[in-house]
Amino acid sequence: MSTTVVQIAGEPDTVPLRLKLQRIERRRKLKAVTLVLPLLLFILFAFVLPIGQMMFNAVHDSTLLTLMPRTTAALRAWDGKDLPDEVAYAALAGDLSQAWEQKTMGAIGKRMNYELPGTGSEFTSSAQKARTLSAGPYKAALIEISPLWARHDVWSLLKRGSSAYTAYYLLRSVDYQYGPDSQIVASPPDNSIFRMIFLRTLGISIAVTAATLLLGFPLAYLLATLPPKTSNLLMIMVVLPFWTSLLVRTTAWVVLLQQHGVVNDVLLALHLISQPAELIYNRVGTVLAMTHIQLPFTLLPIYSVMKTIPPIHVRAARSLGAGPFYAFWKVYFPQTLPGIAAGCLLTFILCLGYYITPALVGGPNDQMISYFVAHYTNEELNWGMASALGAILLTATLLLYYVFNKLVGVDRIKLG
Amino acid sequence: MRKSLMIASILAMTGFAAVVLAPAKPAFAGDQLTVTSWGGALQKSMRGAYFEPFSKVTGIKVTEDEWNGEIAKIRAMVESKTVSWDVVDGDRRSAIQLCNEGILEKIDWTRLGLDRSKFIGGDKYDCGVPSFISATVVAYDKDKLPNGPKTMADLFDLKKFPGKRGLWKNPYQNLEWALVADGVATKDVYAVLSTPEGVDRAFKKLDTIKKDVVWWEAGAQPPQLLADGQVVMTSAWNGRVYDAIKNSGKHFGIMWDAEMWGADLWVIPRGGPRLDDAYKFIAFASSAQAQADLTHYISYGPTNKDALALVDAPILPDLPTAPEHMANSIETNHAFWAERGDELRQRFTAWLAK
Structure with a gap:
């Protein structure tokens, strides 16, 4: 044992193994950093910096x-x-x-x-x-x-x-x-609108999230249980609109819902209504179009979670005497919760920032907070107001996410 | 190995910094001039009367852009020294405001080679050359309303004319018209609107039709709204209605009562790289012949007093400058809007969102 020590000490120009290892380790780290660096810089310049600047502009005015x-x-x-x-x-x-x-x-x-x-x-x-x-x-x-x-x-x-x-x-x-x-x-009542607008933003987002869940859950269940041949076809029908530009889909709703649009013409021809119904430039149109756009976002996480639930669980429950609904509610449904949480959170947070859809199919009463951010940026050039509204929206979103995390736990949600 | 990696990363970083920090330069070069106008029928007419003949005469190619009065864009261009719009057809409100802020070139009339006194409103603006006179009017579909609106009060009369109305998403014109409909004489509109009670009165009148208004934002929208049957009548720029009647065969009618008229101005954002060509273009487009030519395409009135004599007689009644239309009309008071615009726009935005 002592000879080895003497040997190493006796050869001063050979580098100790520990140092060699350290050097290789450092080189590897450097390589990793270099690979990550472009993305890191990109995020820094394109995301962290502008958002920091926005938060700063909300309180800074010299x-x-x-x-x-x-x-x-x-x-x-x-x-x-x-x-x-x-x-x-x-x-x-x-x-x-x-x-x-x-x-x-x-x-x-x-x-x-x-x-x-x-x-x-x-x-x-x-x-x-x-x-x-x-x-x-x-x-x-x-x-x-x-x-x-x-x-x-x-x-x-x-x-x-x-x-x-x-x-x-x-x-x-x-x-x-x-x-x-x-x-x-x-503020004088003539000018105080923003609390109402924030509540409206929240209300529309909740309504759209609920609507996508109500529509999406049964469909996801159908997709997950049907044989692959049929479910693949249905899946394409769900995803196809998802690949179409948001602007195109929104404009398509204008064509459908306008006063003499497809929907009204059909209803009139069937004598179901005597006057064209008001379907667009109001809350109905806004929620309808947003629900359509958000549906895949809610549906896909639920679907991918459902795919992982083995059908034998429900069969076991049924064989033990549970009714069809009881088996579904007690055995199947709880297992889909992580998917539901993920889909709803995704949709809800995306809804908070909606701008173009309410602007195109909503009336003046349906504009959400992003509309006012754009209004102050483009028309009034009041960057302070735009930043303040943006900062509050961002903070509110983070706060909601935090509450959600406390209630559901982010580690429990599953995207697939 | 380590050295090469470091060099690579330094190169990558500087490359990235160069991309991020390098100012975006206007991409055009040579004999090209970017003229920005309001799109639609107006821009098409300008293309026929100004842009193409100008290119033919001078050999300077005209590149077009469109805007909707977003003065923030011009401000940002000038402030960041990346002016890519050489000549802009601006409304007077923007021209006054930007001129006061030093964003626009002061017009040198001798350099233009034009007689300033020959232009309607030419003496009023330091930073602009009046380009044409347009008016905002009420348009309706004659097929659906054979007995169309006769006075401004009809626009606000839901009993006589049930259905949706189109209005510009802007406080100006709407507040003035609301007062006229409420019984204020056209000449007193701005005096009344200067008082807080007058503003309240205007908003109160607008309240009566608020739920029946479809708000438009771009000038091309009103004829479309009428054609689609979305509205029974709408405020519209007279030239756009004329274009729909003339070129799309629509049976639209125009109510000229309380028309709100004003001149647009050619302006030059400060610091543009093609100032000489910009002057050449404005001089060309302001000549009597070119202005008279414009009326062949669109029914906007010339500002050059010499041009009226060159206008074809059958076209005259379609121009906002026709004497019978001017009898009961409002000249948009841009001084008023420059002063009170911020305040009224804020209130209008809040009113709209409620």
Whole structure:
């Protein structure tokens, strides 16, 4: 034993086995990392980064801070009670003329309009007039130029602007806003819609999930029990629409359901109805089209779980005296639960983010939260609101997933 | 082995970074000019009256794109310095707003070689050349409604004209029309709409038909909605209705009462690579002859005062600028909408979603 030790120690240039192993191990790890790296980078750039940016945009807004630097700095010392002092007004005059020179009044006015509708244009015109002011006292002069500068809520808004972070967008997304003294108040009823929209999104998603389950479960059972020849044919009929573009399927529903569409024409011809039924641009059309699109998502996990349930279980139950329904309910059904959970979760979460289908076959009362995310991104260019709504939807989805996990257990669900 | 792997991964990383970070450059080059308009019959008419003759005369190829007034797109292009739209046919609201924000080129009329005073509304806009006058009107199917609507109140009268109506998914025009239907004179509409009570009154009037409205978003939709029988009448751009009557043989009627008219503007997004060609194109499309040619394709009124004389007499009554149509009409007040648009759009969006 001792000779071997001496031998190894006596040959200093041979590398110990442990080190050799370590080196090979490291090389293997490096190879694995290199293989994973492209995907990792892709996910980082295309998924984690934009979503992080979105969450950040929901609370970050430095418009006032960067475009009105003097005023926001001067307002840090303001106690928020009466109107600010001369120093703040002098700073404002400086910022106004800078805004005019750099053509940033539009951006500032837009930001102010979000919280105090109608102040934006007043701001732009006062920036134009404030150029003539060259010396103080500014307070009286600016109030003379525009009554805007005697408004307490305007100054409160500017003071809130001295921080680059704002809760405004998140508050608006749940129908709250800042009052004149920066306290949190409920939005006026004319503008408070988002709580209702979130509930609507939830309601439609639940309805569609329930409908796909009701339709999908019997069909999955049929597919799993029929001989392969028939079930394969049926399976193709289920999966074929699944391979068609979502847009095409949605437009097909328009053709079917519109006022003088196929469905109404048939019903009219059969004298079942005397006037065309309203099947589209309302909740009926939305739920119908979404159920059709989501059906395979609910059905396939249930089907693949059912395929794994040996038929002898039910036969054993029957031979022991259970009735057909009892055997199904006590023996077969519990075994399908992991599939049901997987299918419903998949459908429910996909439904929460639906945009194009409600937009095409729904009415204004059927638009879900994604519609408003798109509306704020494309039409209003209000990225703060879009981000806040998106962030709340994402958080709500994760929360629901967490609750689901607690109730059912994600490890129990099976996709096949 | 290790070294080569590292080199490979570094290469892969830099390649990836280059793909991600490299700014997307407009793919066009050479004598190509991208002109963006509103699609449909309007764009087809422009192709016949402007794009093709322009290419023939100058040899500059015109590439077309379409938009629906999404000013965010232009803003994003200019801000990211990837302007791929050289000339855009913009509505006045967008033109005013973008001009104030410094997103558009200021028009140099001497460089255009045109007389600014010859253009209707030419003196009002720094960043645009008035391109044509269009109007939003109420259209209906004569086969289904032989006694069509006569006044704006009929659009809101569900007893007299039961059935769905098409309206633009936008507060403007709808609020004005709601007030007119509620008895406000066309000349007082904006004075009333400037008061909070006036806005409430307009929304209240819209409430009365809300459940019977099919909302459209693109100009090509209203004639389609009428043809499909989805609506009994609809607000529509007069040119689109004219096109459906003339070229698709539809028996549509137009109610001109309280027509809302306004001019579109040719605008140039700032920082585009083909400014010279853009000027050349606008000068061409604003000439009296080209504008008169446009009326052969679509019933939009010319802005160039010289063009009216070149318009064929039978076409004149179909133009929104015909004196009998202008008698009781509203000129869309874009200053009002620039000022109150944000606020009213927010309220409209909320109203719609309820």
